[in-house]
Amino acid sequence: MSGRVLVGVKRVIDYAVKIRVKPDNSGIVTDGVKHSMNPFCEIAVEEAVKMKEKKLIKEVVAVSCGPQQSQETIRTALAMGADRGIHVEVSGKDYETLGPLQVSKIMAALAKKEDAQLIILGKQAIDDDCNQTGQMTAALLDWPQGTFASEVSLEGDKIKVVREIDGGLETIKINTPAVLTADLRLNTPRYATLPNIMKAKKKKIANVKPADLGVDLTSRLEVLRVDEPPQRQAGMKVETVEDLVGKLKESGKV
Amino acid sequence: LPSLTMHPVMMGLFQRALRLRTSLRHLCLCSTVSTKARLPLAALKSPFLNFGSCREQHVGAVGSKSLPDGAPKRLPFSRVTKEDVDFFKKILPGRTITDPDLVESSNVDWLKSVRGSSEILLRPQTTEEVSQILRYCNNRNLAVNPQGGNTGLVGGSVPVYDEIILSTSLMKNINSFDDISGILTCEAGCVLENLSLYLEDRGYMMPLDLGAKGSCQIGGNVATNAGGLRLLRYGSLHGTVLGLEVVLADGQVLDCLSTLRKDNTGYDLKQLFIGSEGTLGVITAVSILCPPKPKSVNVVFLGCETFECLLKTFQLCKGMLGEILSAFEFLDSECMRLLNTHLKLANPISDCPFYIVIETSGSDPNHDSEKLHSFLEEAMTTLLVTDGTVATEEAKIKALWSMRERVTEALTHDGFTYKYDISLPVERIYQLVTEMRQHLGDRAKSVVGYGHVGDGNLHLNITSPAKDPSLLAAIEPFVYEWTAKFQGSISAEHGLGLKKRNYIYYSKQSQAVALMGHIKALLDPKGILNPYKTLPDKLR
Numbered sequence: 001m002s003g004r005v006l007v008g009v010k011r012v013i014d015y016a017v018k019i020r021v022k023p024d025n026s027g028i029v030t031d032g033v034k035h036s037m038n039p040f041c042e043i044a045v046e047e048a049v050k051m052k053e054k055k056l057i058k059e060v061v062a063v064s065c066g067p068q069q070s071q072e073t074i075r076t077a078l079a080m081g082a083d084r085g086i087h088v089e090v091s092g093k094d095y096e097t098l099g100p101l102q103v104s105k106i107m108a109a110l111a112k113k114e115d116a117q118l119i120i121l122g123k124q125a126i127d128d129d130c131n132q133t134g135q136m137t138a139a140l141l142d143w144p145q146g147t148f149a150s151e152v153s154l155e156g157d158k159i160k161v162v163r164e165i166d167g168g169l170e171t172i173k174i175n176t177p178a179v180l181t182a183d184l185r186l187n188t189p190r191y192a193t194l195p196n197i198m199k200a201k202k203k204k205i206a207n208v209k210p211a212d213l214g215v216d217l218t219s220r221l222e223v224l225r226v227d228e229p230p231q232r233q234a235g236m237k238v239e240t241v242e243d244l245v246g247k248l249k250e251s252g253k254v
Numbered sequence: 255l256p257s258l259t260m261h262p263v264m265m266g267l268f269q270r271a272l273r274l275r276t277s278l279r280h281l282c283l284c285s286t287v288s289t290k291a292r293l294p295l296a297a298l299k300s301p302f303l304n305f306g307s308c309r310e311q312h313v314g315a316v317g318s319k320s321l322p323d324g325a326p327k328r329l330p331f332s333r334v335t336k337e338d339v340d341f342f343k344k345i346l347p348g349r350t351i352t353d354p355d356l357v358e359s360s361n362v363d364w365l366k367s368v369r370g371s372s373e374i375l376l377r378p379q380t381t382e383e384v385s386q387i388l389r390y391c392n393n394r395n396l397a398v399n400p401q402g403g404n405t406g407l408v409g410g411s412v413p414v415y416d417e418i419i420l421s422t423s424l425m426k427n428i429n430s431f432d433d434i435s436g437i438l439t440c441e442a443g444c445v446l447e448n449l450s451l452y453l454e455d456r457g458y459m460m461p462l463d464l465g466a467k468g469s470c471q472i473g474g475n476v477a478t479n480a481g482g483l484r485l486l487r488y489g490s491l492h493g494t495v496l497g498l499e500v501v502l503a504d505g506q507v508l509d510c511l512s513t514l515r516k517d518n519t520g521y522d523l524k525q526l527f528i529g530s531e532g533t534l535g536v537i538t539a540v541s542i543l544c545p546p547k548p549k550s551v552n553v554v555f556l557g558c559e560t561f562e563c564l565l566k567t568f569q570l571c572k573g574m575l576g577e578i579l580s581a582f583e584f585l586d587s588e589c590m591r592l593l594n595t596h597l598k599l600a601n602p603i604s605d606c607p608f609y610i611v612i613e614t615s616g617s618d619p620n621h622d623s624e625k626l627h628s629f630l631e632e633a634m635t636t637l638l639v640t641d642g643t644v645a646t647e648e649a650k651i652k653a654l655w656s657m658r659e660r661v662t663e664a665l666t667h668d669g670f671t672y673k674y675d676i677s678l679p680v681e682r683i684y685q686l687v688t689e690m691r692q693h694l695g696d697r698a699k700s701v702v703g704y705g706h707v708g709d710g711n712l713h714l715n716i717t718s719p720a721k722d723p724s725l726l727a728a729i730e731p732f733v734y735e736w737t738a739k740f741q742g743s744i745s746a747e748h749g750l751g752l753k754k755r756n757y758i759y760y761s762k763q764s765q766a767v768a769l770m771g772h773i774k775a776l777l778d779p780k781g782i783l784n785p786y787k788t789l790p791d792k793l794r
Binding site for chain 1: 549555556602603604627630631634639641642643644645646647648649650652
C-alpha cells in the first residue's frame, strides 16, 4: 500500500506539570504552563515515520487543531520525520469547547481533501482522556478502525492490527483505507535528531480554517465545573497491634 | 609562627610537621621529573613521606572487622562507656541508637568501600542538642563523626574506628524563605531534593544540583563545598552561602547565620567551615541565596568526533549562548557503553567518541530557543558536532540528563571502581584518560572519563572485576603525579575525606597545609571532630 498518511497531533499540557484548577472552577490554568505533544500522538507519528522508512507509504502529513502554538507541535512531528503539516486554526471560545466530535469532523474532511489512505491517531489525549476521536473519525468516514494498536503490519491492501484489550491481545485484519489509534506499547518514539530539527524548519505547514472544510465547531457539551480531586487524608500511626484492632473497630471497619 | 597554647600531642606533631616540610621539598623536586623516575629509596622509607601506605587507602574489605589495612592508627581517644550511653539516652531519648543492625548502614559509605566500627549513632533534632553532645564529647575526649546523607565518595562521612556518629538527618526544618531576595534558611539535615521541590513551588531553585540530590543533605553539601552540575552558572557554595550556624568542638554555638547579601564586618568566618569536611565544626543551619527558577529550560545532547571539536564547541557555546548557559558536561563513548550495558539506557543519538550535555536556562522560551537554534546550526554546519538532539519537555529533559547523571551508577555495576576527581587545564582533561588507558593496558576492565568539562573537572574512573592492589599500584601515584605536573587539583570537588588526605601535598604547598593544621588545632584542640580525615596523618 502506498500513499498518504494523516497523523493527528494534539498540543496538551506536559504530563510532568502539576495541574492547577482556575480559582473560579471554570477550567484549568493553561497560561504560561509548559505544553508538549500528547505522548500517544508521539507514538502515532513514530509509527507513521517508520512505515515511510520501510517504504510502505509515501507521505506523512501531521495535523493539529488549535491556536497559533499548535504549530510548535506540528514542528516536533516534522522533526521526527513527517513531511509536511496542516494547522487547522481554532482559537478563543471555539478552542475551549473543541472536542472529539469537532476534531473527528475535521480529520474526516481533511482525509477526503488530501486523499489519505490511513489515519493514525493517539488512542486518547492525556488532558481529557476521551478516547473518542479515532472511533468517531472512522465512523464519519465509514472506514474500518484498529484501536488500541500495540502492533501494526501492512499486508498488501489490508492491515493486521494487534489490539490491547481487557482480556489480553486481539488480532484483527482490516481493509484500507482505515483509522488506527496508537497504544503505549506500539513503539518507542525517537528523539528528533539535530539534522532533522534543522530540516524541519524548512518543511511546510499549511494553514486551514475549519469553515474552509465545511466543519461546524458548535459544541453540544457545556463544562459546568472543574474541581481538584479531594485531598488525601493523612493516615494514622499506631504503636501496637491492639491499638490497630481497636481503631479498626472504632471506625466500624471491623 | 604564632605562639599557641597547644595540646602536648599537637606540639610534638607540629614540630614534626616542620621537618615534614623539608622532606617534602625534596619530594616535590622528585615528582616533577618524569613519572617513570624512581623515588630515592631513602625518601620512600622516610616515615614522613608515607607514600607506601597511600597505596592502601581503599581501606578495609567490607565485611572484615579487623584493622583496616593502610588506615591510620587509632588515636588515643576515649572509648564509649555505659555512662556515656546513658548520658546520650537522657538528652536524646529514643534517638540514641546502639542496635548494631541500625548503626550498620551509617558505618559504611555509599560506595561500600570503607567501613567503620562505631557502636553508637546519635540523632539530635536541635542545635542545642548538638551543642550538648559536642560539649560532652570534648570533655570526655570522645571522637565524633558528623554525618549527613552519607553520599560522599572519599570515605569522609563514615567512622574509621569507633567514632560516635552524629547524624543531622532529623534536623530537617526549613526555617524561612524570602521570596523577594530568594534567601532560604534551613537546618543542616534538609535533603537537597526536598529543598529544590520546596523552592520550585515558589518559583525558585537551589543553586546547586548533583546526582546524589535524593539523599544528600545541605549541611553535608556545605561541609564538602559540593560542586555539581550547575556550578558553571551559579558559582560555588563559597559564593551562594550567606550564613552558617556551626557548633564548635567544645559545644559553643557560633551564630553566623546572616541573611545579608553583603556584610563586610570583620573576617568572613563561614568560609572556613565551607569545605572543611566536618573537621572544624558541625554545621547545624545554613542560609543560602537561591536563584529564580528559569521559565525556559532546554537540554541538548550532542555527539563530537574528537575532544578538540568538543572544546571548540564549548567556546562556540559560551560565545553564542553565554548568558543562558547553565551546564556543560561531557561523557565519552566508554561511559555510553556502560549505560547501554548495565542500565539498558539507549543512546539518544548515533554512536560518537564524545558526548556533550548542554543546558540552557532563561526567562523567555522564544529568546532562548532562537539562540539555541542559531548555535546548533552553527555547530552543525561547521562540523564541530556530528549528531545531536534537543529536549524542552520535562520528561525528555530528565531522560537526557540521566545519560550523564547515571554514569556513576552504571560504574558500580561494572566492578570495583577506582574514582578520581581531577581539576586540570581544560585542554588537558582527556589527555589524562588516554594516557591512563595506555599506561594500564589490559590490567583494567574499563577506563572512562566524564565530568564538568565546563569547570575543567574530570571524573576519571577505572574498574576491575574485584579490588586489585596491583592495579591500584599502577594507577597511583601515576594519576596524582600527572595531575601535579600540570598544576591540577587531585580532588576537584569530592574533597579529601579519608581516602585522599595524604595526597594533599600534590596540590597544596606544605606551608599552606601547615597553616591548616594550626587552624585545626585552634578550633579543635583535642582533634575530636572527624579525625583521620582531610588533613594528612603526619600533621596531627
